[in-house]
Amino acid sequence: MNYFEFKQQLLKDSSTKDEEFERLRKEDLRCAKAYEEAMAFEKKLKQALNIKVPENLKDSIVLRQTTAHVLQTSMRRYAIAATIFLSFVIATAAWYVKQPGPIEEFVINELKKKPEVFISQQDLPHKEVEALFASLNTKVSQDLGQVRFMKTCPTPGGTGVRMVLMTDSGPVTILYMPNTELIKQVDFELHNYKGRLVAMENGAAAIIGTNIEQISYMEDKIQSSLKSL
Amino acid sequence: MKQKERKFDALIGHLSDDLYRFAFWLCKNDALAKDLVQETYLRAWKALDSLRNEKAAKSWIFMILRREFARLFERKVPPITSLDELEFDIEDTKPIGPDDKMEIDLIRDAIMKLDKKYAEPLLLQVVGGFSCDEIASQLDISKSAVMTQLFRARSKLQTALTRESKIGKAL
Numbered sequence: 001m002n003y004f005e006f007k008q009q010l011l012k013d014s015s016t017k018d019e020e021f022e023r024l025r026k027e028d029l030r031c032a033k034a035y036e037e038a039m040a041f042e043k044k045l046k047q048a049l050n051i052k053v054p055e056n057l058k059d060s061i062v063l064r065q066t067t068a069h070v071l072q073t074s075m076r077r078y079a080i081a082a083t084i085f086l087s088f089v090i091a092t093a094a095w096y097v098k099q100p101g102p103i104e105e106f107v108i109n110e111l112k113k114k115p116e117v118f119i120s121q122q123d124l125p126h127k128e129v130e131a132l133f134a135s136l137n138t139k140v141s142q143d144l145g146q147v148r149f150m151k152t153c154p155t156p157g158g159t160g161v162r163m164v165l166m167t168d169s170g171p172v173t174i175l176y177m178p179n180t181e182l183i184k185q186v187d188f189e190l191h192n193y194k195g196r197l198v199a200m201e202n203g204a205a206a207i208i209g210t211n212i213e214q215i216s217y218m219e220d221k222i223q224s225s226l227k228s229l
Numbered sequence: 230m231k232q233k234e235r236k237f238d239a240l241i242g243h244l245s246d247d248l249y250r251f252a253f254w255l256c257k258n259d260a261l262a263k264d265l266v267q268e269t270y271l272r273a274w275k276a277l278d279s280l281r282n283e284k285a286a287k288s289w290i291f292m293i294l295r296r297e298f299a300r301l302f303e304r305k306v307p308p309i310t311s312l313d314e315l316e317f318d319i320e321d322t323k324p325i326g327p328d329d330k331m332e333i334d335l336i337r338d339a340i341m342k343l344d345k346k347y348a349e350p351l352l353l354q355v356v357g358g359f360s361c362d363e364i365a366s367q368l369d370i371s372k373s374a375v376m377t378q379l380f381r382a383r384s385k386l387q388t389a390l391t392r393e394s395k396i397g398k399a400l
Contacts (some may be wrong), residue, residue: 011380011383012361012377012380012383013360013361013376013379041383041387044332045336045355047329048333049250049340051250054259057245057263058365059267059268060267061245061267061270062264086344201397217391
């Protein structure tokens with residue numbers, strides 16, 4: 001191996017354990033200098049490639065795995081059915097609200113984008129729930145229970161909230177529309193899932209669940225908890 | 230299930246950062262890189278039982294990521310993230326001088342422009358820590374072809390570094 005071959009090897013694999021390479025690195029001054037320069041370059045190369053990893057990467061990996069696992073079972077059926085059902089509820093509800101709009105599109109899109117909300121294992125802290133509702137001029141006077149997902153979203157009357165609450169009999173989806181006025185209460189049923197559109201002190205809400213008891217329970221809960229600020 | 234989770238974590242749980250960096254430089258987009266890593270882990274999770282040699286777990290998951298990248302981006306090229314949006318995450322505790330930072334930026338810029346044929350073996354070597362034999366196996370090419378591509382990749386980066394440094398100095 002001569003100097004040029006040594007330099008070539010540095011560009012291919014400087015960590016080689018080749019005896020001749022090692023000898024030249026230690027005994028030949030030109031090679032030793034080339035090695036030193038190569039190591040400086042390798043250090044910069046590593047630094048250049050060492051970009052920052054998103055802080056929530058590990059969590060999102062676990063969530064995707066969990067989602068995939070659980071959605072294969074009953075929750076997946078629930079998520080799909082809830083999506084279909086909610087779209088039906090909202091489409092029908094458009095006849096009963098004074099401010100009809102593209103509400104069904106955003107609900108469908110939201111549910112399609114975030115199916116993992118149905119299997120989230122962690123409750124949102126009550127303070128976070130309170131703060132989000134406060135931004136919509138709504139006070140949470142009583143604990144809503146196990147809020148597993150909550151996100152603001154556009155509704156025909158302005159910003160609203162979509163949330164998923166866990167009950168003993170499974171998840172319940174609620175769409176809170178603080179600025180949407182409902183003319184009358186509407187009950188729906190589709191694919192074994194049930195829903196209800198109710199007028200609230202401040203706007204309206206759609207409640208989707210698996211049975212009427214679950215929906216009534218949740219209706220009482222949100223009616224007594226969500227008040228105008 | 231718990232046993233499978235423990236095995237999964239022990240074998241490949243610690244590789245997510247390396248996989249993300251590899252994915253980023255492969256698709257040159259941070260959001261897609263994150264998706265790619267998530268999808269890779271999901272596929273690995275589903276296929277864990279097919280992993281016969283646990284010592285090859287690292288090669289195995291990098292292979293899954295490469296295949297997933299090929300599957301997703303065979304026909305469409307993802308939008309490239311601006312280098313200005315990237316954050317440094319330097320292992321050294323010493324602060325980086327302006328000259329070093331400039332050189333690192335130049336190398337990043339050159340890697341962004343590097344042909345996939347040259348970038349992939351280099352990324353597998355530097356980010357993944359694979360040997361030339363392992364890279365050859367991953368890419369299904371000969372070891373000498375890997376060595377040639379590594380040689381060319383580094384030559385291109387060094388040339389870009391030298392050229393840009395000279396232009397910078399001349400300005």
